[in-house]
Structure formats: C-alpha cells, structure tokens
Amino acid sequence: MIRILRNRRFAALFASQVSSLVATGLLTVAIALVAVDLDAAQASAVIATALTIRIAVYVVVSPIATALLAGRSSRAVLIAADAIRMLVAVALVTVTTPWQLFVGIALLQLASAVFTPSYQAVIPRVLPEERDYTAAQSLSRLAYDLESLVSPPLAAVLVLVVPTTALFAVTGAGFVLSAVAVVAAGSLGLVGASGERFRRRLSVGVRTLARTPGPRFAAVLDGATATVYATVLVLTVVLVGDAAPGDPATPLAAALVAFGLGSIALALSLGALLRRVSDAAVMRGGAMLAAATLAATAAMAASETLTLSAIVVVWLGLGVASSAISTPSARFIRREVPADAHAAVFAARFSTSHAWYALTYPVAGGVAALASPAAALVTLAVIAAACFLAATFPMEVMGRRD
Structure with missing residues (x-):
C-alpha cells in the first residue's frame, strides 16, 4: 500500500x-x-x-x-x-x-x-x-482513521x-x-465536462448514480454506514456513561480508539481481501456486520449487561463494518462511470451519503432522548438491515474480483 x-x-x-x-x-x-x-x-x-x-x-x-x-x-x-x-x-x-x-x-x-x-x-x-x-x-481510509x-x-x-x-x-x-x-x-x-447546459449538468450526477448498478449499490449501503456513525458520534457518550458512571472522558476515548483500530485493521487488509472476494461481497458483509452488531448492542443495553469492555469490543466490530462498506465503494465509480462524469457522480454520492446522516443523526438522538439508547440502537439496526436487504436481493452489481 x-x-x-x-x-x-x-x-x-x-x-x-x-x-x-x-x-x-x-x-x-x-x-x-x-x-x-x-x-x-x-x-x-x-x-x-x-x-x-x-x-x-x-x-x-x-x-x-x-x-x-x-x-x-x-x-x-x-x-x-x-x-x-x-x-x-x-x-x-x-x-x-x-x-x-x-x-x-x-x-x-x-x-x-x-x-x-x-x-x-x-x-x-x-x-x-x-x-x-x-x-x-x-x-x-487509513488517513481518515488516524486523523x-x-x-x-x-x-x-x-x-x-x-x-x-x-x-x-x-x-x-x-x-x-x-x-x-x-x-x-x-x-x-x-x-467534468462543460458542453451540456447547466440544468443537465446539475442532474447528471444523480441520474448516473441512480442508473449505474455499482454506484447505486454503494449509495444504498451508505445508509448502513450512517447508522454506524450515528451510533458512534451520538450514542457513545451516553452508553459509556451508563456502563461506567463517573468521568466519561477515559471510557469515551477507549471506545473511539477501538472504533478507529477496527477500521484501520480492515483498511490494511483490504488489498489482499479484494484479490479473493468481490467488492460487493466485502461491502455486503460490512453492512450485515453493522446490523448484527447494532442489534446485539441494543439487546445488551436493554438488559443492562452492556459493560465498558463489551462496548470496546463492539466498537471494534463497528469500525471493521464501516471500513468494509466505505473503502471499496469508490472503485465502482471508477470502474463503471465515464471519466468525464466522475466529478458529478462523486459529488452526487457525497450529497446522498450525507442525506443518510441527516436521517440517522436525529433518529439516534431523538429516539434515545424520547425512549432509550436501546430503542435508538434497535431503530438504527433496522435501518442497517433494510439497507443490507435492499442491496442484496434486487440489485445486480459488477462486483468482480481483481
């Protein structure tokens, strides 16, 4: 690398x-x-x-x-x-x-x-x-996590x-x-290309993203990534506070470091992994791991058995899941989209991925405040599972091996 x-x-x-x-x-x-x-x-x-x-x-x-x-x-x-x-x-x-x-x-x-x-x-x-x-x-990805x-x-x-x-x-x-x-x-x-009218240039990224199998597949799974980041950024401080009463600074840092290390571990092994399995398989595996991990965390939180050590282990898994979904995804755009449309499609994906965050952040915070962190985790697990299912059954993806 x-x-x-x-x-x-x-x-x-x-x-x-x-x-x-x-x-x-x-x-x-x-x-x-x-x-x-x-x-x-x-x-x-x-x-x-x-x-x-x-x-x-x-x-x-x-x-x-x-x-x-x-x-x-x-x-x-x-x-x-x-x-x-x-x-x-x-x-x-x-x-x-x-x-x-x-x-x-x-x-x-x-x-x-x-x-x-x-x-x-x-x-x-x-x-x-x-x-x-x-x-x-x-x-x-390694740079993002180290930062x-x-x-x-x-x-x-x-x-x-x-x-x-x-x-x-x-x-x-x-x-x-x-x-x-x-x-x-x-x-x-x-x-990008400047030969088209502005109105057409404005929509070309979203249109290309919607009709091209690989980028569309990645855009759907961005929803699973958003559930992971909503959990880590919104709910971590609440969960560690319940698991380890007192000053949350040290347990919060431990959880965030575990998340970063999980992401780094996957990023370092990705090149070898993608020589054995397809991009789509890695990304689907990450989405399935995200949904399962969030559901398991919800069960532990609801039963009041979520300890700090369990959070560290779970957040390590969430780091692996987020990296597995996000890191290979840009390869679909490079592979399936014409070079002169790269900028428009990357911009469209940048926009749609943050639209997922606009959904999951308030869901995480709102449900946790109105009900409980466990209920918020269940809701996020359902969203992650829905994204996994939507990206698994109806979609055909050029997820070839290298």
Whole structure:
C-alpha cells in the first residue's frame, strides 16, 4: 500500500488530503470548545446546530457547485477551496457570538463540499490502474482513521499553550499546506465536462448514480454506514456513561480508539481481501456486520449487561463494518462511470451519503432522548438491515474480483 506513494503526483495529493484532514479535525474540536466558551449552558444546542448546518450544506451545495465548476481546472478549484477555508478559519479567531460561528461553519463546509468530491474525482486520473487505485483508497481510509485518533489529543496539547480560538489559526495553516501540496501535484485536468447546459449538468450526477448498478449499490449501503456513525458520534457518550458512571472522558476515548483500530485493521487488509472476494461481497458483509452488531448492542443495553469492555469490543466490530462498506465503494465509480462524469457522480454520492446522516443523526438522538439508547440502537439496526436487504436481493452489481 505504501509503495503507491512513489507516484509523485499522488504523494502530493495525499499530503494535501492529510493536511486538510488534520485541519478539519482540529476545527471540529475547536468548534466544540468555542461553543462552551460562548455559552456553556447552550453548548449542546450550538454544537447540534453546527452539525446540522454542516450536513445541510453538504447535501445541497456539492452537486450544484460541481455543475457550476464543470470545465474548470481541478487544481485551481482545489486551491481556491483551500484558500477560502484558510481565510474563514483565520477569521473565526475573532468569533464572539454563536451566529458568527454558524456563518463561518457554513462557509467552511461550502468550500469542503467543493474540495472533497473534486479531490476524489482526480485520483482515478492520477492512478489509472485498479490495483493502485485500491491501494490509494485504503491509504485514504487509513488517513481518515488516524486523523480521528490524532486530532483530539493534538488539540488538547495545543490548548495548553494557546487560547482556544487560536486553534482556528492552526487550522488555517493546515489548509495552506493542503493548497501548497495541490500546487506540487501539477496539472489535474478539468472538473467534468462543460458542453451540456447547466440544468443537465446539475442532474447528471444523480441520474448516473441512480442508473449505474455499482454506484447505486454503494449509495444504498451508505445508509448502513450512517447508522454506524450515528451510533458512534451520538450514542457513545451516553452508553459509556451508563456502563461506567463517573468521568466519561477515559471510557469515551477507549471506545473511539477501538472504533478507529477496527477500521484501520480492515483498511490494511483490504488489498489482499479484494484479490479473493468481490467488492460487493466485502461491502455486503460490512453492512450485515453493522446490523448484527447494532442489534446485539441494543439487546445488551436493554438488559443492562452492556459493560465498558463489551462496548470496546463492539466498537471494534463497528469500525471493521464501516471500513468494509466505505473503502471499496469508490472503485465502482471508477470502474463503471465515464471519466468525464466522475466529478458529478462523486459529488452526487457525497450529497446522498450525507442525506443518510441527516436521517440517522436525529433518529439516534431523538429516539434515545424520547425512549432509550436501546430503542435508538434497535431503530438504527433496522435501518442497517433494510439497507443490507435492499442491496442484496434486487440489485445486480459488477462486483468482480481483481
């Protein structure tokens, strides 16, 4: 997997991704800390609003932006997105009210909604061989998981020596490094085709996603991934609080580390695994594991037998499940979608996957608050199982072995 970094252009793009991920991770921590500083009593409402803005921008903006930018230089688009994120992050150093924070988050996520699918679309051009592309996807997943493990302690160290708002300046520096790395990558082609009318360009991603078997299959299973992340991000703190009364910081960290390690383990073994079984089989297995694990966790929570050690083991399994569904999925787009439609389809998938989050996050939080965490887990398990069944029986997928 590491050998792929010998490709100079991909190495530069990967450096851009890592810089961007670390910056985004620090930004997430900074937003939570600043929310507490601004209004401790309403911090949870501020954070929830920020998360809602993030999801809404991703769902709405990504396809529109890709359609508007069709025919533009991919490298210029990526650099411009990083520049906007840098400027907004630095401006947030002076934030004094929640509404300023919300406006900044909206602008940051708007730029990210442009950057992420544009970045995803250029990788198949840089790495045309499927084996290399698979290695790149595994490496990308590894970067995501390591960032989730590294960013919180890094932020904790930084706030010991700088004010909380100064984290935004550090975040801005990360986006500068990302832009510099994109410059080093050289020419990256154009963002899709520009010969069609805007209205057609706006819908081409969703239409292609809906009618192409592999990407459609992946979009359905994104629902199972969303149930996993809703559990991890929304319910973990509640479940560890019930399992280990007292300060939740240490048990919460243990659960999140277990989730990250499970995801990393699958990502590291994916190349060898996909030489033996199909992409579709791996992804279906991940969805089935997600549904079964959520159901088992619900049963333990309902019977009050869910211990901290059980949570750590279960979260390890959820990490494996999420990585099994997500990591191979981009190969379908690369394999089945024409190159000039990559940007539009990646943008459409970026939008539809976050639409799943817009469903599962409030379901997890709302059902847990109105009924119980166990009831929320049952509901999420049902959604994951429905996605697994929908992607198993009626769909034909080009899930060939490599």
